[in-house]
Amino acid sequence: MKPISKVVLETPASGIRRFFDIVSQMQDVVSLGVGEPDFDTPWRVTEACIYSLERGKTHYTSNYGTIELRTGISDYLRAREGLEYNPENQILITVGVSEGMDLAMRAILNPGDEVIMPEPCFVAYKPCISFAGGVPVPVCSYMEDGFAVKPEQIEAAVTPKTKAIWISYPTNPTGGVASRETLEKIVQIAVKHDLYIISDEIYDRLTYDGKHTCVPTLAGAYDRTIFLNGFSKAYAMTGWRIGYACGAPNVIEAMMKIHQYTMMCAPIMAQVAALEAIKNGYEDSEAMIEQYSQRRRVMVKGLNDAGLECISPGGAFYAFPSVKSTGLTSDEFSERLLFEEKVAVVPGGAFGECGEGHIRCSYATSIEKIEIAIERIARFVSKLK
Ligand SMILES: Cc1ncc(COP(=O)(O)O)c(C=O)c1O
Structure with missing residues (x-):
């Protein structure tokens, strides 16, 4: 063979x-x-799903995900972060943040494009970049800095091949959180070199000291950020496999194209459950x-x-x-x-x-x-x- x-x-x-x-x-x-x-x-979430199954909700949904869930996410992000994402074309429901990561990489990378990623980080980032033909460029973060990457290190790693900076605060595995000032500097580097930002904020709600800084709300970030989030951690929904990606319409459409041909849609039962979580599970x-x-x-x-x-x-x-x-x-x-x-x-x-x-x-x-x-x-x- x-x-x-x-x-x-x-x-x-x-x-x-x-x-x-x-x-x-x-x-x-x-x-x-x-x-x-x-x-x-939470039982209310599971129950909402059971109820919908009893009513025959077992079919495909729109490739983007149900409009009810996309609208629920749009309303939630507006209320929580003051963010405006149009549910029609700026939000894609994914099979966990995991699928969102894969789609983001495949949608933006050409062979040989580099992606800067602070380490230590979630184990899937590097493979996702490589599987999409990209080149991972790790930069270290250290305990003495609270495991927040130094923006200077990111700047130093930029080359003509750099396509994106991939960050995730709070971070798995360190629990590290970056200050608003650090994140603003990272965004400015992305603006200066015209880079995408991938911001995996799956742990946003699990921020203990002070308020979480949501990257797409920072000056200059909105148009270039692919914002990834999901339900696994804050709502204890790991097995449901449900998440979402938000961003510029052309990027979300590109991600949707891959999702359409490879996944079709996230499971409808998980979408129903996620809607209950985001509306009533706070x-x-x-x-x-x-x-x-x-x-x-x-x-x-x-x-x-x-x-x-x-x-x-x-x-x-x-x-x-x-x-x-x-x-x-x-x-x-x-x-x-x-x-x-x-x-x-x-x-x-x-x-x-x-x-x-x-x-x-x-x-x-x-x-x-x-x-x-x-x-x-x-x-x-x-x-x-
Ligand atoms: C930082 C980070 N991103 C993404 C994921 C995957 O999340 P999901 O269950 O939504 O695919 C995890 C899971 O541990 C994670 O720690």
């Missing part, structure tokens, strides 16, 4: 999955590894966010007390402590912690080279489990001294 695609062959499988295949074979493991809410989807999600905020304090204090330096993450539901003081690499630390103390975390190197020396600890799990995990981590770290 002839070989499969070179780009696919050269892309490593996700470091997270490999690790969790091992975890799934073990017993009594406390997992801080998962990147999804431990809460069930308080349910606020209650979950309040829980994450409490867990964050327990996690960060516990990790620091255990001897792992950890800054308080401004958003998402991850802490990203340094394990450098232990002398172990993040792979070694994570593997030994799993086998010796049965706590699962994700090695920071899975999120890009500059994640090395850190581990990702998700606090999307109960306080009781976090406390058990912290006790075990403290015991493990003290053994290493």
Whole structure:
């Protein structure tokens, strides 16, 4: 047989999955590894879907998604951020933010185009860029800067081949948040070099200290930003696979063209559920966010007390402590912690080279489990001294 695609062959499988295949074979493991809410989807959302299924809503929708959901998203963004996206041609309903990322890359990139992306970042960014024929250009962000990238580093990475800057604050895996000033500078770099901005704001609602800065609201950003968001995190809807992309009509139309031929539409039942979430689910999600905020304090204090330096993450539901003081690499630390103390975390190197020396600890799990995990981590770290 002839070989499969070179780009696919050269892309490593996700470091997270490999690790969790091992975890799934073990017993009594406390997992801080998962990147999804431990809460069930709010019942009103599930019920709205069941009700619609009982009424025979099981068909294709418009390729863009139902006009009801697009209008609901448009109203929500106007009320929350003062943003105006026309539901007719500036909003595309996608199969999770994951599909939105893939569509964005395929819609704007020509072979060899470069995309600047701060690391550590979500594991799918690099493959998405490569699968679309682009070249990922990682720039490091550091703990001492709260894991916000320095705009100067982005500027230094710009070449004549740069097509886009891909940012995501709050960030997976660090929980880092960029200040409004930093984001304004990044937008100005994009304006100066005429670049697209991809802004994945899936964790926007999970911002704990102060107000989230929504990138397309910044001066100069609106026309050049592909704004990605979804329901997985804030509404505990990971399995529904539903998200959305907003942007300039020509870009959204290009993304829709790919979506039309490859996906047709997002599942109608998930669209019905998402509409209920965005219209009536705000308080349910606020209650979950309040829980994450409490867990964050327990996690960060516990990790620091255990001897792992950890800054308080401004958003998402991850802490990203340094394990450098232990002398172990993040792979070694994570593997030994799993086998010796049965706590699962994700090695920071899975999120890009500059994640090395850190581990990702998700606090999307109960306080009781976090406390058990912290006790075990403290015991493990003290053994290493
Ligand atoms: C930063 C980021 N973007 C996108 C996604 C994917 O989200 P979805 O479930 O909407 O596809 C994740 C999931 O962990 C994420 O962390």
